[in-house]
Amino acid sequence: MLPNWYTTYKDKVELQIEKYLDTYLSIPMGRPLDEFKEIVKYSVKWGKKLRAIFALEFYLTLSWKDIADIKWDDDIMKLCIAIELIHAFSLVHDDLPCMDDDDMRRGELTTWKKYWEYKALLAGDMLITLWFELLSDIKDAHISRELTKLITHSIWFYGMVGWQIEDMYYEEYMSDLDVDTLCKLHYKKTGKLIEASILWGIIVSEEKGNIDVFKDFGRKIGLAFQIKDDLLDVEWTAQEVGKSVGGEEKWFVYLCGVEHSRQKLHELITECWEMSKNLGSEKIDFLVEYVGKRRK
Numbered sequence: 001m002l003p004n005w006y007t008t009y010k011d012k013v014e015l016q017i018e019k020y021l022d023t024y025l026s027i028p029m030g031r032p033l034d035e036f037k038e039i040v041k042y043s044v045k046w047g048k049k050l051r052a053i054f055a056l057e058f059y060l061t062l063s064w065k066d067i068a069d070i071k072w073d074d075d076i077m078k079l080c081i082a083i084e085l086i087h088a089f090s091l092v093h094d095d096l097p098c099m100d101d102d103d104m105r106r107g108e109l110t111t112w113k114k115y116w117e118y119k120a121l122l123a124g125d126m127l128i129t130l131w132f133e134l135l136s137d138i139k140d141a142h143i144s145r146e147l148t149k150l151i152t153h154s155i156w157f158y159g160m161v162g163w164q165i166e167d168m169y170y171e172e173y174m175s176d177l178d179v180d181t182l183c184k185l186h187y188k189k190t191g192k193l194i195e196a197s198i199l200w201g202i203i204v205s206e207e208k209g210n211i212d213v214f215k216d217f218g219r220k221i222g223l224a225f226q227i228k229d230d231l232l233d234v235e236w237t238a239q240e241v242g243k244s245v246g247g248e249e250k251w252f253v254y255l256c257g258v259e260h261s262r263q264k265l266h267e268l269i270t271e272c273w274e275m276s277k278n279l280g281s282e283k284i285d286f287l288v289e290y291v292g293k294r295r296k
């Protein structure tokens, strides 16, 4: 059960995404493009919006603000939208037949399964293009440059794209994979975007004193998130988690076993708490706990 504040944040983020897409895609373009707008919107719908909520809460905590103070055109809101567009883009592409070939995501049909493969590919391209637009709108050019670098590094060769290439490789050469390598792959696949979301929140708050501590926090919480994802895969059914489960043999639980994975997850969550407790934010404490206990 999510606390009320989480639902308030999530509703705000979802509303702003919808508002942004409606504004940005509002020009009438004729039938094929009007349908395409719906595909883009479908691709961002649902989900926990966890990355945006991490960014938002770090920002609010460090700048001593309340969610009610946040306006639709504040930089932090643009970032929350951009993070979720990037995340959605990675999921849409990850589900494609040439990648993971998945039919279900967030309890619904994947974009390609519902609308066709080429449209899903282009919807992903559209989502990633929109975040350039959002970032170019950040008021402070220096901050915008810093944010762009961070997010680029979560996607490119040393981020998701590099991971996908290695993922394909290790599918064939499974015996080359060890736990250290897997931790590095998980960092690229999932950790870097979560880390970037947290650092984005900190950078926009302009309270960067502890940034190195929170780089470490971001790395650890990202790895914890992915280990939990691997555990969900064996602990719950596809219907319960809302996406396909099972199948891949290289995930953390298959290399280390369920018990060791749970123990590693527990260690990471405890270390994250140690790092975040000085912030005195119950909400961040909750987010850390949620990463370890979530069921979706």
Ligand code: GRG
Residues within 6 Å of the ligand: 046, 047, 048, 049, 050, 087, 089, 090, 091, 093, 094, 095, 099, 106, 155, 160, 161, 164, 189, 190, 226, 229, 296
């Ligand atoms: C798309 C940049 C890019 C390159 C292609 C396909 C790919 C390489 C990378 C995909 C990376 C990926 C899909 C990572 C998955 C990480 C993950 C565990 C996602 C699930 O996150 P949740 O549970 O999802 O936060 P919701 O549905 O709640 O938003």
